[in-house]
Amino acid sequence: xxxxxxxxxxxxxxxxxxxxxxxxxxxxxxxxxxxxxxxxxxxxxxxxxxxxxxxxxxxxxxxxxxxxxxxxxxxxxxxxxxxxxxxxxxxxxxxxxxxxxxxxxxxxxxxxxxxxxxxxxxxxxxxxxxxxxxxxxxxxxxxxxxxxxxxxxxxxxxxxxxxxxxxxxxxxxxxxxxxxxxxxxxxxxxxxxxxxxxxxxxxxxxxxxxxxxxxxxxxxxxxxxxxxxxxxxxxxxxxxxxxxxxxxxxxxxxxxxxxxxxxxxxxxxxxxxxxxxxxxxxxxx
Ligand code: NAD
Numbered sequence: 001x002x003x004x005x006x007x008x009x010x011x012x013x014x015x016x017x018x019x020x021x022x023x024x025x026x027x028x029x030x031x032x033x034x035x036x037x038x039x040x041x042x043x044x045x046x047x048x049x050x051x052x053x054x055x056x057x058x059x060x061x062x063x064x065x066x067x068x069x070x071x072x073x074x075x076x077x078x079x080x081x082x083x084x085x086x087x088x089x090x091x092x093x094x095x096x097x098x099x100x101x102x103x104x105x106x107x108x109x110x111x112x113x114x115x116x117x118x119x120x121x122x123x124x125x126x127x128x129x130x131x132x133x134x135x136x137x138x139x140x141x142x143x144x145x146x147x148x149x150x151x152x153x154x155x156x157x158x159x160x161x162x163x164x165x166x167x168x169x170x171x172x173x174x175x176x177x178x179x180x181x182x183x184x185x186x187x188x189x190x191x192x193x194x195x196x197x198x199x200x201x202x203x204x205x206x207x208x209x210x211x212x213x214x215x216x217x218x219x220x221x222x223x224x225x226x227x228x229x230x231x232x233x234x235x236x237x238x239x240x241x242x243x244x245x246x247x248x249x250x251x252x253x254x255x256x257x258x259x260x261x262x263x264x265x266x267x268x269x270x271x272x273x274x275x276x277x278x279x280x281x282x283x284x285x
Pocket of ligand 1: 140163169188190191207209210213228261262
């Protein structure tokens with residue numbers, strides 16, 4: 001069994017991004033800029049935003065966080081996004097989800113300029129991903145693909161079972177796999193007999209948010225396990241969706257939590273923002 005070390009790869013990617021930032025500044029005078037919109041006081045969201053801001057600082061990006069109260073109006077968020085769309089110093093706009101119930105999230109995500117949509121949530125970029133055209137791809141599944149590539153794991157023709165079908169994890173994960181010629185199955189909360197599906201898989205990708213959902217009797221010998229879930233146990237320990245201790249000995253490769261997919265998500269946010277900055281620099285050249 002080999003660990004897929006997302007932390008190490010994320011550090012390598014960060015280094016590359018940092019040196020690309022130096023080059024971009026030298027060649028165009030441009031510093032990549034990321035604007036984050038954080039609504040409310042959810043501690044997990046605040047922690048993620050803080051991690052993203054620190055990562056931006058490490059690679060030399062300009063970043064700004066717009067913190068807004070829980071009872072903010074739709075109009076106020078929309079005005080901020082419109083401002084960020086027009087701001088030439090901002091290359092990427094990230095709206096930390098979830099937004100409070102009074103807010104129409106779809107409308108907010110649709111307002112982000114697709115060329116600044118570094119989270120890849122705008123329907124324009126979703127469409128480009130599904131049709132296998134270049135665009136912005138959601139950071140978590142993109143990070144998974146990078147991690148597989150780093151370890152020379154070729155998904156072509158492999159049976160891939162994606163467990164979880166959200167717009168930000170499962171669906172884009174499935175599209176990326178399909179675009180690289182994998183055979184893809186998507187399971188979700190209404191899937192009957194999950195085990196029947198996971199047992200067929202060469203690679204299981206699980207992003208659900210249920211501790212110990214994937215147990216050792218649910219995978220075939222030497223399967224590859226990608227654990228995208230992030231959960232906290234009652235004792236505050238960070239764990240994924242996989243019963244790591246019992247599953248790991250049966251796998252050929254597995255991602256740990258923490259230190260697997262999580263750091264790759266942040267690394268991909270940096271690389272998407274750099275990509276946006278280069279696009280904007282080319283446009284203005
Ligand atoms: P979500 O709630 O939007 O979607 C959950 C999906 O899991 C749904 O498709 C649902 O049908 C499915 N599901 C729920 N219970 C199930 C079950 N018992 N069996 C099979 N499928 C089931 O969640 P999300 O935003 O996609 O996040 C999923 C997990 O991934 C969470 O743990 C989240 O913290 C984590 N996550 C991690 C990263 C990262 O960087 N590693 C990024 C985003 C989300």
